[in-house]
Amino acid sequence: MKKICGLFFLLAGLVMTTLGCSPPQHAEVVFKNGSIYTVDGQMNKVEAVAISNGKFIAVGTNAQVVPLISESTQVIDLAGKTVVPGLIDSHYHFIGVGKREFNLNLDGATSMQDFLSRIQAEVATKNSGEWVIGRGWMEEDWPSKRFPTCRDLDGVSPDNPVILTRADGHAVVANSQAIKLAGISRKTQDPQGGRILHDKNGNCNGLFLDQAMALVRKHMPSDTTLAMIEKYARKADARALSYGLTQVHDMGTDYQTVELYKKMYTSSDLKIRINAYIHGPGADCNLLLDRGAEHDLFGSRLNIRGIKIVADGALGSRGAALLEPYRDAETSGFLIHKDEEVYPIIKKAAQRGIQMAVHCIGDAANRKILDLFERALLEVPVNEREIADPRFRIEHSQIVHAEDIPRFAQLGITPSMQPSHAIGDLHFAVRRLGLARMPGGYAWRKFIDQGSIVPAGSDAPVEEGNPMLEFFAAAARTDTTGFSAEGWMPEYRMTREEALRSLTIWGAKAAFMEDKIGSIEPGKYADLVVLDRDLMTEPEERLFDIDVLMTVVAGEVVFQKKENLSGTN
Numbered sequence: 001m002k003k004i005c006g007l008f009f010l011l012a013g014l015v016m017t018t019l020g021c022s023p024p025q026h027a028e029v030v031f032k033n034g035s036i037y038t039v040d041g042q043m044n045k046v047e048a049v050a051i052s053n054g055k056f057i058a059v060g061t062n063a064q065v066v067p068l069i070s071e072s073t074q075v076i077d078l079a080g081k082t083v084v085p086g087l088i089d090s091h092y093h094f095i096g097v098g099k100r101e102f103n104l105n106l107d108g109a110t111s112m113q114d115f116l117s118r119i120q121a122e123v124a125t126k127n128s129g130e131w132v133i134g135r136g137w138m139e140e141d142w143p144s145k146r147f148p149t150c151r152d153l154d155g156v157s158p159d160n161p162v163i164l165t166r167a168d169g170h171a172v173v174a175n176s177q178a179i180k181l182a183g184i185s186r187k188t189q190d191p192q193g194g195r196i197l198h199d200k201n202g203n204c205n206g207l208f209l210d211q212a213m214a215l216v217r218k219h220m221p222s223d224t225t226l227a228m229i230e231k232y233a234r235k236a237d238a239r240a241l242s243y244g245l246t247q248v249h250d251m252g253t254d255y256q257t258v259e260l261y262k263k264m265y266t267s268s269d270l271k272i273r274i275n276a277y278i279h280g281p282g283a284d285c286n287l288l289l290d291r292g293a294e295h296d297l298f299g300s301r302l303n304i305r306g307i308k309i310v311a312d313g314a315l316g317s318r319g320a321a322l323l324e325p326y327r328d329a330e331t332s333g334f335l336i337h338k339d340e341e342v343y344p345i346i347k348k349a350a351q352r353g354i355q356m357a358v359h360c361i362g363d364a365a366n367r368k369i370l371d372l373f374e375r376a377l378l379e380v381p382v383n384e385r386e387i388a389d390p391r392f393r394i395e396h397s398q399i400v401h402a403e404d405i406p407r408f409a410q411l412g413i414t415p416s417m418q419p420s421h422a423i424g425d426l427h428f429a430v431r432r433l434g435l436a437r438m439p440g441g442y443a444w445r446k447f448i449d450q451g452s453i454v455p456a457g458s459d460a461p462v463e464e465g466n467p468m469l470e471f472f473a474a475a476a477r478t479d480t481t482g483f484s485a486e487g488w489m490p491e492y493r494m495t496r497e498e499a500l501r502s503l504t505i506w507g508a509k510a511a512f513m514e515d516k517i518g519s520i521e522p523g524k525y526a527d528l529v530v531l532d533r534d535l536m537t538e539p540e541e542r543l544f545d546i547d548v549l550m551t552v553v554a555g556e557v558v559f560q561k562k563e564n565l566s567g568t569n
Contacts, residue, residue, distance in 0.1 A: 027068040034078030054554035086246025086527025088507030091457025098232030104134030120156040135165040150206025170314035193336030241559040244529035244548040247273035252308040265298040277308035306355040312365035320362035353386030419473035438487040445492040455510040456502035472544035474499035526555040
């Protein structure tokens, strides 16, 4: 609740407040006759909100906002539609989402033949020797469950080099032309933090994991010109807003891209809020540590206050670092960096008020980073930190040993998790790990019950990037057909209230922005989403196809379906 001139106004269990102690100002926009979930401390539900200067000035009943309506106020009748705070994706790859629109999209391929047919069709549009670049394949969706190889690709593209990224972003498959251009032979050594996979004769089979992907990628045509990045950003902005996202946490960007964001915000070409995390280790990461954080730029549209490091690979491609070997392969995965590469960054971040966000999928990676976080927080006492609580994050927190889950709460580490990873992985996780390790997998309930917040994201373009799919996955913990696997721990699912918090106020808190966004309360930025159905009462099997009718950022309508919702003056 907000305090006004020292008084609290409690009306029918709801709070209606206006800013300041002077008579109420007139609203620029009023939404009325709605079913509005505020996601405030009491999860209050109201009928109407009033907005002025990009912020909520009143939240309450229809009658309570009437005094704020003038001749110039735009009044939008929601006609009972559902409203939630602007949705936040706490793990997103903004430029990657835009880039997906320009390259071959292999998402949804249902078999090896479907996969190869799509490639063949793309090759037909290219000149001889021109690269074919794509993303989104997932062998676990195919009946064969078999990884593609260079031999498969050679059959449909003998003359064009091909490189295709697995959906998780931690593996690529390349054809023989691409391997030849990269100069890779059976003698090429694995790089630190990566693997080149081989066939039974010891030859490269076309699959490259994590850091080894760069051996081929560096020979691709450049797609990192500022003109192309701007095109990607525009596409990503439009896609995110259409899904009701009003902020994304952009995981692993660089200063070239951040400077472009600034330019685009200056010219109002970007509408979404971006909480940017600079990729590390490297020069850009070091630059952020030297410069210090930048936040609340462009009306809190842009923050640069975090560093993203990848500690291990992914479970599907068996690069996730495990304490014990995989059940279905003779490997335990691998850590991508040595301690001496990442610990100095973590320690300096603790000193400089920079937030760490470290990708950890396997239980060994989670334990390693928890150890390094704990060491840094002990070696840098509170009085030597620019921010007392740096709110360090572990991204994914996917497979965590039972002994390590309590450490998140003890150390104040945020488990930033992606619900849709669980429903995607349920088709192979037990095969990779065995049933004994599943209680430490995707353990949302254990984290929440111990007092941790669990901000939700999608890892788009790894996943679709639709927050309604994330909401469904968190609340149902099944795939979209209702399927669940043995050992899938249905008791770990979130309540719908928790799932909504994970996509709103918990995401705001993970970005140090809980006083500005994440709930519908007076004084906060007027970020909201109008939905076609009520996500708190809709049948579970239909949650993932709830549609967005309108997205509003700081009081501005930035997306709207033409046939729905009209405003009057």
